[in-house]
Amino acid sequence: MGQGDTILNKMPDIFVAPKERSPKEYSSVMAERKPTRNPLAAFVVRPKKIKFEIQDREEKVLLLLRRHWITNVPWILGVLLMSVAPAVAEEVVPVLALVPLRFQLMMTVMWYLLTLAVVIEKFLEWYFNVYIITDERIVDIDFYSLIYKEISDMKIDRIQDVTAIQGGVIRALFNFGTVNIQTAGERREFDFEDVPRPQVVAKFLNEMLLEEERERIEGRVR
């Protein structure tokens, strides 16, 4: 080792870039909750395996939201009714007794295949229509049909207003509601509909806004 190396080691630091803060440091919502492991959860905190199409390489998903599971009850009840329908079909429609047995059997099979189709489509609609909050932006992914999807995103620092709306007995009982987000972008409003713990989501977004402002002041903007 030469003299030059010793001089370099003694030089004072002129500027030390502030370290990027982890979500647990700037958000009480993240600090109070462990990462969610349940793949069917509607309120997923710091998921490890979630990736989405327009995600940047360094971008981290902090919160993934789906509609509260209670919103699935109407179609689940419908499916249960459809499941028991073949058992009472002959009482309701007596003419079915005249149909040959093999046709009755095949009609039952087709009925259950239709029921299965309803279950699959409803589940996929619930599972894949998600709202994502990353360390940089909010993302709304909607699948309207087989061939139509819509992905909207907005940077967190363009959020102007966050409102948590919770009305009605069922929503109060099961603690779910809508988070309305006003933005300064082309799309003026994002609605996270029927998500669990809307107040917690609103609080988290406000914490993210504060952190974005801090990043801007400290020059840590990506």
Next chain:
Amino acid sequence: MSGFDQLLILFQGVTVWVAVKWLMVLGLGLYNMFAVVVIRQVQLMSQTVNGGLELPLKVLTWAHLIVSIVALVAAIAVL
């Protein structure tokens, strides 16, 4: 003999249940196409949002297609 008469002779002996059978087969054929579309739908959705349930969903959709094919074959064979 006119063409219409020949057509009538062709359909002679075809009962209602044969027509119902082929209607049901057609319905199941459409359902099979739906099952194929579901597989593609899950693929596209998983590319957009990868959530950790991809393998079970893939298995479920392929099993669904197999079941619908079996139902179609059964309809042709049994009815």
